[in-house]
Amino acid sequence: MKKIFTYCLLVCFWAVATQHSWAQQTKPRNGVAEPREGLYAFTHATLWLDYRTKIEDATLLIRQGRIVAAGKKVSIPDQAVVIDLGGKHVYPSFIDLYSHYGMPKVEEKPWRSGPQMESSKQGAYYWNEAVRAEQEAASMFVNKEQEAESLKKAGFGAVLTHYPDGIVRGSGALVSLAGQSEEHSTLLKERASTHFAFQRGSSRQDYPTSLMGMVALIRQVYYDADWYAKNQDPNKEHNLTLEAFIRQRSLPAIFEVEHRLQALTADKIGDEFGVQYIIKGAGDEYMRIEELKRTGATFILPLNFPKPYDVSDPADAQLVTLAQMKHWELAPSNAARLAQAGIPFVFTAAGLDKAEDLIAQVQKAIEAGLSPEEALNALTYRPARLLGMENELGVLKPGAWANFLITSGNIFDKETVIYENWVQGKRYVLLDMKLKPIAGKYELEIEGNKLSLTVEGKPHAPQMSLRAEGDTVDTKVNVQRQGDLLSLHFTLGSENSSKLYRLTGWVKDKNLEGKGQNSEGKWFEWTARYQGEVEKKEEKTDKKAEQKQKEETTGEVIYPFVAYGRPQLPPQETVLIKDAVVWTNEAEGIIQEGDVLIQNGKIAAVGKDLKAPKGAKVIDASGKHLTPGIIDEHSHIALFSVNEAGQAISAEVRMADAINSEDVNIYRQLAGGVTAAQLLHGSANPIGGQSAIVKLRWGMSPAQMLIEGADGFIKFALGENVKQSNWGDAYRVRFPQTRMGVEQVMVDAFTRALQYAKEKEEAAKSKGKKVVRTDLELETLLEILNKKRFITCHSYVASEITMLMRVAERFGFRVNTFTHILEGYKVADKMKAHAAGASTFSDWWAYKNEVKDAIPYNAAIMHKVGLTVAINSDDAEMGRRLNQEAAKVVKYGGVSEEDALKMVTLNPAKLLHLDQRMGSIKVGKDADLVIWSDHPLSIYAKAEKTFVDGRLMYDIDEDKRLQQYVAKERARLIQKMIEAKNGGAATQKAGHRPHKDFHCEDLEENFLDF
Known part of the structure; x- marks a missing residue:
């Protein structure tokens, strides 16, 4: 009965297999038809079903490109071609989810001499050329034999390919590497995925110019598609484009990122629109493993591990971070770290110099x-499952x-070779399975001399060495083998008396023999008689001890992953600071020999002779000064980009999407007593982007730096920068070009926002009959009109300052803060009537024409008029000297x-609507505090300890230890890289992309260290 059941089951499997391959074809045949069943039975194999x-000693039966049966008891049809594998291993072929195989090359368009505001693409497509959802890899795919050969040698049988052009890249196609001249049979899934990246690709359109602009564009595409x-x-x-995008919403979505922080940004977009992206990472995910685990994403990991840097020259070593x-x-x-954390991932050959290096790189992992x-x-299995193909591939x-x-042994053993790669039942021979292994010890007889010959390595690539009797050094033998x-x-x-020998020969049984010629031209016969296996070197070191030693000599992950990072974040502790000169910024004024208690990240008590709770740390601050943390109202540190300069209005972009939490300027400013900052958009636009208000939580992720519950702010700008009149004649295209044009841009923007609000009200009343397109730019402007978002405006000239206040009053809101405002002293009375604040420089002037009337008394005059005045930096270096x-x-x-101290503490807190939480030393406020070595306004004062939320984020004594750690770690790694180079490892040239400290007008992008 069992036999009957097995036979029926086998027949059913054949039916499943043949129904795919015998389907009618639309293409006419030229010549005589020669249908072959492709029926093969692979016996005595070690099968890896998944x-x-x-399963040991099993049989694999295939027919017409499909698997019919796999197991121990498989009935083999009479007509099957039987291949006895003699214990060799059979694995499912690999699958690569990130490939451009078969795709045309992305054509680089020439740069224009001036801006390109609109799309030049002909047809009913999206307004932005970087959005290319209509691209379909299936319609572009062409089999490319040479590319396929390299991938098959690496072990791949199928790849997911897409056209890598643009931010929204369209659909990917799952294709086989069978290599037929026809694409019909190799296209396994026409629309298998959809693809995204933070790269503009071939688009020469100005927008977007920045990371936060790309995020805003992707978000707008989702909203546009919904509408x-x-x-x-x-x-x-x-x-x-939108029709294609809508079709692709149900497909697995793959998002390529350039580093781990971009992965967090991409996931945030996915969360907003209910999409779980598969993230093609950069290989640095271990640096933010906890945050990435919370994304729930599967990662596509590259294996292009960096080569050691050539640091043998100490001057070159200084160029490597x-x-x-x-x-x-x-x-x-x-x-390994992702696996340990439970984060799923797949591997890709993308980024490798050669796809064939894949297994060697996996062995390193x-x-x-x-x-x-x-x-x-x-x-x-996992890449197949991600595409819903787990019943057809990967098993x-x-x-x-x-x-x-078909391999010689376990696929990841270093001695294992891949003999054959079968793709859709088509055989690709990589190495001859019948090739005899010749590794062993031999006695080589040549011209009457007997030598010891050692043969090691893989059968197809043997390595040989010779040693004469009495010698202590081996002679290397150059060898080539063909069959x-x-x-x-x-x-x-x-x-002085060496001879060159050239031998040709063959393998005979277990021996080697042939003919040769010496350097004198004399011919002779030679024989190498097999003596036995090569003795394996005894492992003298205990494996556990060896692993422990390896771990001890491998560095640890630090947060952030740059100099001055730490293995763990500083904890929130109970701390009593005693006997300090306490600058409260409250009614108590300055308390001599005062105490402050920190608990749970808050200020728990302020006074004299406070008692330390049980377990509290006590800091003796005798002779030192304690102040609230400095707050920088206008900063551009810790950002990947500062301007989205592609359009005159970029209200839709968010600086929170471009936070670089690994910028060393965060640490440097903590060393200057700064605990919080407003990270502002630049001044390339009349209406810029939404700011990010952050605590300088060194070591935390971008999202964790944001101040919870802070009001929303936005950057406006006036003057030279926004009208771009100093950019040259090629940039006369973008409106506005004059100061009066700037006013008109703002009036028009708020007029459109009011009309947009009216349309939304009408749509709400229509009960679904009318649908309004969500416009991220106008949504932000509505927030301003509804007093839910507040303006910080880059300004210099008095006439423009009064102009913006008139525009705001016309539309029923006020300007929260004028920043820079070097002519504020001229219009301070008007600003007071408008209820605007000021954030200015202390003594910057004469650096461009529109600041020619700047005076160093500006802040004092505005303060005496009654304005809330802050001193800001707009500069990374000045930011750490705001005191x-x-x-x-x-x-x-x-x-x-x-x-004066309030101008860098309480006043900026007021301007940012955060004075109930920070800016002064008061019970219940955030424990953002600085212990100074001297009077805080003195040029001799050093910030000795800086607390943020009760965490000791900077400590002058710890800083010395961190410097020692950096020096010691660098020395260790330099030595390790030199040893790797001396061991034969290929190296890369020392160097890195320098970090740029941004100012208002900068248009460049910043990068991480690698």
Whole structure:
């Protein structure tokens, strides 16, 4: 009965397999038809049915490109071609989810001499050329034999390919590497995925120019697609891009990022629109593993681990950052750390110099702690499952495609070779399976001399060495093997009397023999008689001890992953600071020999002779000064870009999308007593982007730096920068070009926002009959009109300052803060009537024409008129010396010391609507505090300890230890890289992309260290 059941089951499997292959074709045949069943039985094999299921001495039966049966008891039809594998291993072929195989090359368009505001693409497509959802890889795909050969040698049988052009890149196609001249049979899934990236690609359109602009554009595309799908207006526009985007919403979405912080940004977009992206990472995920785990994403991991830097020259070594050095050491452990954290991933060959290097790189990952089972899963089953193809690819089961590898042993053993890669039942021979292994010890007889010949390595690439009796050094033999034919040459003898020997021969049974010629031209016969196996070197070191030693000599992950990062974040502790000169900024004024208690990140008590709670740390601050943390109202540190300069209005962009939490300026400013900052958009636009208000939480992620519950702010700008009249004649295209044009841009923007609000009200009343397109730009302007978002305006000239106040009053809101405002002293009375605040420089002037009337008394005059005045930096270097900038107001304007300190503490807190939480030392406020070595307005004062939320984020004593750690770690890694170079490792040239400190007008992008 069992036999009958097995036979019926086998027949059913054949039916499943043949129904795919015998389907009618539309293409006519030229010549005589020669249908072959492709029926093969692979016997006596070790089958890996999936990444964790292995069967010894089993049979694999395939027919017409599909697997019919796999197991121990498989009936083999009479007509099957039987291939006895003799114990060799059979694995599912690999799958790569990030490939450009078969795609045309992305054509680079020439740069224009001036701006390109609108799309030049012909047809009913999206307004922005970087959005290309209509691209379909299936319609562009062409089999490319040479590319396919390289991938098949690496072990791949199928790849997910897409056209890598643009931010929204369209659909990817799952294709086989079978290499037929026809694409019909190799296209496995026409629309298998949809793709995104933070790269503009071939678009030469100005917008977007920045990371935050790209984020805003992707968000707008999602909103536009939702509106387009719901809009039933018969007269609506037809948009082929949005129609394609809507079709692709149900597909697996893959987002390429350039580093781990971009992965967090991409996931935030996905969360907003209910999309779980598969993230093609950069191999640095281990640096933010906890945050990335919370994304729930699967990662596509590259294996292009960095080469060691050539640091043999000490001057060159200085060009390599600590982050680069540590990443070189830790990158191979990336996959193992993700696996340990429970983060799913797959591997890609993308980024490798040669796809054939794939397995060698996976072996490095395994040496760094990854389990072979998890590695195999990442190359076979998991990528198939992500595409919904787990019954057809990545497994050896009936009905699946006959995509499999035949190997000499375990796929990840260093001695294992891949003999054949079968793709859709088509055989690709990589190495001859019948090739006899010749490794062993031989006695080589040549011209009457007997030598010891050692043969090691893989059968197809043997490595040989010779040693004469009495010698202590081996002679290397250059050898080539083709089948059973051998070609050898080597030199014997001393330096003064050496002979060159060239041998040709063959493998005969277990021996080697042939003919040769010496350097004198004399021919002779030679024989190498097999003596036995090569003795394996005894492992003298205990494996556990060896692993422990390896761990001890490998660096740790630090947060952030740059110099002055720490293995753990400083904890919130209970701390009593005693006997300090306490600058409260409250009614108590300055308390001599005062105490402040910190608990749970808050100020718990302020006074004299406070008692330390149990377990509290006590800091003796005798002779020192304690102030609230400095707050920088206008900063551009910790950002990947500062301007979205592609349009005159960029209200839709968010600086929170471009936070670089690993900018060393965060640490430097903590060393200057700064605890919070407003990260502002630049001044390239009349209406710029939404600001990010952050605490300087060094070591935390971008999202964790944001101040919870802070009001929303936005950057406006006036003057030279926004009208771009100094950019040259090629930039006369973008409106506005004059100062009066700037006013008109703002009036027009708010007028459109009011109309937009009216349309939304009408739509709400229509009960779904009318659909309004969500416009991120106008949504932001509505927030301003509804007093939910507040303006900080870059300004210089008095006439423009009054102009913006008139525009604001016309539309029923007020300008919260004028920043820079170097002519504020001229219009301080008007600003007071408008209820605007001021954030200015202490003594900057004469750096451009529109600041020619700047005076150092500006802040003092505005303060005496009754304005809330802050001193800001707009500069990374000045940002860590704001206490000294405040001191200048005392010098020039006679402002009291307490009021001067408030200009960098309480007043900016007021301008940012955060004075209920920070800016003064008061019970219940955030424990953002600085202990100074001297009077805080003195040029001799050093910030000795800086607390943020009760965490000791900077400590002058710890800083010394961190400097020592950096020096020691660099020395260790330099030595390790030199050893790697001396061991034969290929190196890369020392160097890195320098970090740029941004100012208002900068248009460049910043990068991480690698």
